[in-house]
Amino acid sequence: MPTHRARTAPRRTRQPVDRRIGVDHRVPHPAHLLPAPHAYRHRARRPRAPRAGTALRRGSRQLHGQGRRRPPAERVPAGRSGHRPVRGSDGVARHHRLLGRQRLPGPRIRALRRDGLLPRLRGVPGRRQEAAVSCVPFFEVRRLHALDDVQGEIDAAVLRATRSGWYTLGPELDAFEAEFAAYCENAHCVGTGNGLSALELALRAHGVGPGDDVLVPSHTFIATWLAVSATGARPVPVEPAEDGFLLDTEQLGSAVTARTRAVIPVHLYGHPVDLDAVGRFAARHGLAVVEDAAQAHGARHRGRRVGSGNAVAFSFYPGKNLGALGDGGAVVTDDPALADRLRLHRNYGAQQGYDHRMQGTNSRLDEVQAAALRVKLRHLDDWNARRDRVASRYTAALAGVPGIVTPDVAPWAEHAWHQYVVRITDRDAVQARLSAAGVETRVHYPVAVHRTPAYAEEGFGADGGLPRAERLAAEVLSLPVGPYLSDEAVDTVTEALGAVLAPSS
Numbered sequence: 002m003p004t005h006r007a008r009t010a011p012r013r014t015r016q017p018v019d020r021r022i023g024v025d026h027r028v029p030h031p032a033h034l035l036p037a038p039h040a041y042r043h044r045a046r047r048p049r050a051p052r053a054g055t056a057l058r059r060g061s062r063q064l065h066g067q068g069r070r071r072p073p074a075e076r077v078p079a080g081r082s083g084h085r086p087v088r089g090s091d092g093v094a095r096h097h098r099l100l101g102r103q104r105l106p107g108p109r110i111r112a113l114r115r116d117g118l119l120p121r122l123r124g125v126p127g128r129r130q131e132a133a134v135s136c137v138p139f140f141e142v143r144r145l146h147a148l149d150d151v152q153g154e155i156d157a158a159v160l161r162a163t164r165s166g167w168y169t170l171g172p173e174l175d176a177f178e179a180e181f182a183a184y185c186e187n188a189h190c191v192g193t194g195n196g197l198s199a200l201e202l203a204l205r206a207h208g209v210g211p212g213d214d215v216l217v218p219s220h221t222f223i224a225t226w227l228a229v230s231a232t233g234a235r236p237v238p239v240e241p242a243e244d245g246f247l248l249d250t251e252q253l254g255s256a257v258t259a260r261t262r263a264v265i266p267v268h269l270y271g272h273p274v275d276l277d278a279v280g281r282f283a284a285r286h287g288l289a290v291v292e293d294a295a296q297a298h299g300a301r302h303r304g305r306r307v308g309s310g311n312a313v314a315f316s317f318y319p320g321k322n323l324g325a326l327g328d329g330g331a332v333v334t335d336d337p338a339l340a341d342r343l344r345l346h347r348n349y350g351a352q353q354g355y356d357h358r359m360q361g362t363n364s365r366l367d368e369v370q371a372a373a374l375r376v377k378l379r380h381l382d383d384w385n386a387r388r389d390r391v392a393s394r395y396t397a398a399l400a401g402v403p404g405i406v407t408p409d410v411a412p413w414a415e416h417a418w419h420q421y422v423v424r425i426t427d428r429d430a431v432q433a434r435l436s437a438a439g440v441e442t443r444v445h446y447p448v449a450v451h452r453t454p455a456y457a458e459e460g461f462g463a464d465g466g467l468p469r470a471e472r473l474a475a476e477v478l479s480l481p482v483g484p485y486l487s488d489e490a491v492d493t494v495t496e497a498l499g500a501v502l503a504p505s506s
């Protein structure tokens with residue numbers, strides 16, 4: 002049974018926030034990106050530093066991924082500029098001076114090895130050429146929460162929730178559902194445990210199940226496909242438009258069959274799909290439209306909010322434009338009957354108590370997450386406006402840079418800029434050089450879904466039939482786009498990109 006599968010399926014392991022925050026999601030450990038850990042700078046400024054050996058060992062453990070690892074979301078915040086000046090004097094200064102003397106006696110080399118610092122010291126500029134390395138992190142939730150002391154508001158809300166005695170299906174969830182439905186200019190919102198589950202439940206509420214086909218974009222995060230598979234239906238990929246990222250509505254017609262039951266437009270990176278075209282197609286073929294808005298909180302489509310449709314699934318993973326303090330999701334709908342089915346489904350098939358009317362699952366947005374989301378929802382429009390300014394600055398600065406394709410925005414769309422994604426032919430080399438220059442980037446996503454081991458055996462694109470998804474997997478690069486990024490930080494990114502892509506470099 003799908004329900005059984007949902008309960009016993011192993012949890013996805015994620016990279017830490019922003020990923021995987023996310024993440025994507027799927028974030029390499031940051032240690033190799035930075036010459037020195039932030040923890041060092043932090044400690045170095047404390048009036049009473051811990052014993053040097055202890056601190057150094059702890060630091061090197063962090064760098065080598067042992068012991069208590071701090072996810073990127075917990076990094077020590079940098080100044081408002083978004084830069085992280087990292088110097089040879091940061092924490093590793095003593096060892097660096099030893100190295101600087103070159104003729105290191107054996108015991109000193111051994112000390113460096115013991116502390117695990119040698120590999121790091123190679124990344125620290127020598128004293129003569131020592132210069133600050135500007136680092137722009139990809140995304141950090143803590144820096145987002147630091148804006149306008151949102152963290153203080155979250156703390157108060159979380160305290161209220163934890164002391165209320167209600168932990169699931171309580172007043173915070175009721176309030177958040179009402180507020181988020183209103184934000185989406187829609188009637189109902191049903192909170193779920195995560196975005197994948199929101200998609201699955203929305204498909205099930207529309208009766209999608211074994212024997213059905215569901216049209217999905219070939220270029221998306223794997224969760225879109227997994228939601229379809231979890232219902233027992235089959236995802237059928239549709240390619241993006243030439244030079245675009247989103248499902249090509251022109252190609253939907255050639256993918257539809259008698260088995261097709263639904264279509265999932267994914268508002269990838271925060272840009273809405275042309276819902277008018279999808280709606281016309283779906284009406285013609287009698288299909289349900291379940292929108293994947295996991296990356297598009299606050300986006301608008303011809304003036305209407307993404308979320309104002311019939312079944313719109315959101316994720317509140319911490320790295321999203323509206324992110325919880327852990328997992329969370331929701332389905333927003335204009336259909337009261339659909340909302341009722343979703344509420345039953347997320348709670349073991351019961352409205353309340355032991356009145357189980359269907360074989361449901363357990364997928365609820367808990368009270369603590371709902372309380373935090375209520376706070377963050379109040380800031381969402383401001384944060385999206387800041388993202389928009391960052392994106393405009395990128396687009397203006399990168400316009401003349403050869404070898405890079407910047408993202409387009411349809412004239413009828415308001416982009417939520419969950420990601421600012423460019424295309425570069427030699428992506429991996431460029432990403433490595435940006436990383437060396439202290440600019441963190443991500444790839445969303447490096448392997449086309451049909452090429453992942455999870456779906457490779459289904460045979461999609463075996464004959465080279467999904468070339469656009471494969472090309473995007475090879476070319477896309479996401480630049481930092483956090484709402485807290487200063488102009489200076491954005492310029493650091495564009496200047497680094499310009500230098501890397503300059504014809505002579």
Ligand SMILES: Cc1ncc(COP(=O)(O)O)c(C=O)c1O
Nearest residue numbers: 195196197222224225295316318
């Ligand atoms: C496009 C898309 N769909 C679905 C999901 C699934 O959401 P969640 O991670 O909350 O399960 C995500 C999350 O990363 C996503 O980016």
